[in-house]
Amino acid sequence: MSTISDKSAAHDKDLEDQRSGISDQQEVKFDRGIPDWKWYLVCVGIYVGALLYGLDTTISADVQGPILETFGDIEKLSWVGIGFPMGSVSIVLLVGALYALFEIMWIFIGSLILFEAGSALCGAAPDMNALIVGRVVAGMGGAGMYLGALTYITTFTSKKEQPIYNALIGLCWGTGSILGPVVGGGFANSSATWRWAFYINLPLAALISPVYLFLMPTHNPRPDTSAKQKLATIDWLGAFLFAGMFAILQVALTFSGSLWKWNEAGPIALWVFFFVFLVGFVVQQAFCIATIPSRRLFPVHFLKSRTLVLLYTGTAASSTGLALGVYYIPIFFQFTRGDSPIKAAVRLLPYICVFVASVMLSGGLLPALGRYQPFYIISGVLLVIGGALMHTVHLDTSTSKIYGYEVLMAFGAGMSMQVAYSVAVAIVDKTDTLNAVGFINVAQIGSLSIGLSIAGCLYQNIGFDNIKNAVSAYHFSDAEIRAALGGAHSAILASGDLTLQRLVLEAIAATLRDIWVLTIVAGAVALVSGILMKREKLNLEMTAGG
Incomplete structure (x- = not known):
């Protein structure tokens, strides 16, 4: 059972222990066992992997309408977004255990193959069911790629270098998240169609594949243990x-x-x-x-730590706040402004850019301040305010006001999104480092998936009731009403009856207002988590999460 406490002094000692042959002025260069040029190419490979993982996390935000037009099945549409994070979180703890036992190069390459296979299935999907399976498979592979990147950084860099390399992983993931809606919307609005939003992963991975196949360094954490014995140790x-x-x-x-x-x-x-x-x-x-x-599989002893439990809930809240904005802001603009997928993606850019900027800001401030509690309090306050303002949005609310509300939510979500990775690693025993990263990954990715599932359930159920009540005089079938929730090209919205269109759009706007209640709740959870945290100052190093 691990002891969990503030380890500021021990942390400083760990830094000293990592140094070998250091004079007062100079530190001996860390020996990776491979030439620098080879290592830099390896870094390009793992950062491209993080970029692709971020890209697929948000790429479905602006292709759901075109996918619905292709396949129908409005009841399953939310799975296009949910499937990827669901696949990731379902195996994240298992993959972490595999990296701690087996040759990390082959686990990484296997994860990449799984990710590409899922992407190929999504692009070639003949129906909605195949697309959903592809998203889940891609999510499983993506989780392995991301954890592999963290494992490589931990294994082949010194303690002094790790914050820089980990920050770059976070930057690449954030860049992919920014590009996701734009890339997805761009393909959906072109002759290539939405299918290339998923196919695009294949040529990008092929371009960098020589690095994965011929340059990735090898590392076997348990070289004296047979594969059979390793498999027997897994839970x-x-x-x-x-x-x-x-x-x-x-x-x-x-x-x-x-x-x-x-x-x-x-x-x-x-x-x-x-x-x-x-x-x-x-x-x-x-x-x-x-x-x-x-x-x-699960680090049960973490539940005895007040700090780790509150870091978990705070991270889950900020991740939920982020996901709701990414997926439902474009839906609002596509319905109420008649935006194409690419235009709706452009309208989302302020949200994602401010989010990434706030993640980087908190990452820079955290080691300097050493106090993590304020980040969760600020995050909670901004999410509550932003969500409450979005809850007031009606059909005719000005676009500039909505942008302002977006910025508040994005800044709030970003301020605490990555903080827990640094704090959790700092307060656990060294042997629990990978467990701490996996623990926070479950909070971040798992809550994103659950939040989208709950929001999708609300959207389908409340939206159906709202539209049905609004158009009760027209006697539409239940199937036609559900189709109206899927996009502006449904029979109801394409009827040419302006009065009918207004009724339906007002009903959808009212449904989305109810979705933003979840953002208010998420902000409240982050705020309460921050208030209950210790008012302590730690000596922290940055680390990155996806």
Whole structure:
């Protein structure tokens, strides 16, 4: 069981321990075992991987309308966005365990192949089901690529270098997130169609593939242990229960009330199975069933730390706030302003650019200040204010006001998005470093997926009721009403009846106002988490999360 405490003094000592043969003025160069030119090319490779991971995190934000026009299935549309983070979080803890046991080069390349296979399936998808499977597979591969980048940096850089390299990983992920909606919207609005929003990963990966295949350095963390023995140490039962629990939750949230009524057998069975998996995972991890404390998948001992629990909830809140803005701001503009996907993406740029800028600002200020509590308080306040202002947006609200509200939400989400990675690593034992990164990754990626699932459920259910009530005099079918939620090209909105269009658009605007209540709640969670945190000052190094 690890002891979790403030380790400022120990942290300084760790820095000293990493130095070998240091005089008062000069430090011996860290020996990576490979030439510098080769290492720089390797860095290009892992940073491109982080860029692609960020790109796919947001690329579906502006292609959902064209995808709906191609396939229909409005009830499944939210899975285009949810599938990727769901795939990532379902295996993030398992992949972390694999990197701690096996040759890291092959785990990285395997993750890349999985990511590209998922992207290819998305681009060639014949129907919505195939597209969803592709998004989940790509998300699984993307998580492995990102954790692989962090593992390479940890293994092949000195303590002094790591903050710089990790910051660049975060910068590349952020750049990919900025480009995602623009790239997706651009392809959706071109003759290449939305399919190339996913195909684009293939030529980019092919371009850098010689680095992955011939230059990536090798490192086996357990060279004296056979593959069979390594596989035997993995908490497979925990991995199965965790993945099943998370996947069933997403399905239940997505389909309840839209594909099935809440009181039908389908959603009831799903919720029962979810609670069975949840209880099973909790019991299995708590009592180390089919594993031992040092090998269980989830770091249960972290739950005894007030700081780590609050870092988890604060990170989950900021991630939820980010995701809601990325996915629902374009929807508002596409409906109310008649924007094309590319124009809606351009309108999202202030949001994402301010978010990335605030992430970089907090990353620079955190090591200098050493205090992490203020970041969560500021984040919570700005998310609450921004979400409350978005909750007042109507059909005729000026675009300039909406941009201002976007900026508040984006700045709030960014101020605490990455902070937990540095703080968590600083306060745990050295042997728990990878566990700490995985713990915060689950908070960040998992909450993003759950937040989008809840929002999608609200959008489908509340939106259906709002439109049905608004157009009750027209006697449209339920299928036509649900189709109106999917885009401006539905039969109802393309009817040419301006009065009818106004009624539907006002109903959709009202639905989106309810979505922003989730942002207010997320901000409140971040604020309360910040208020309850210790007023302590740590000696911190920056680290990056995706």
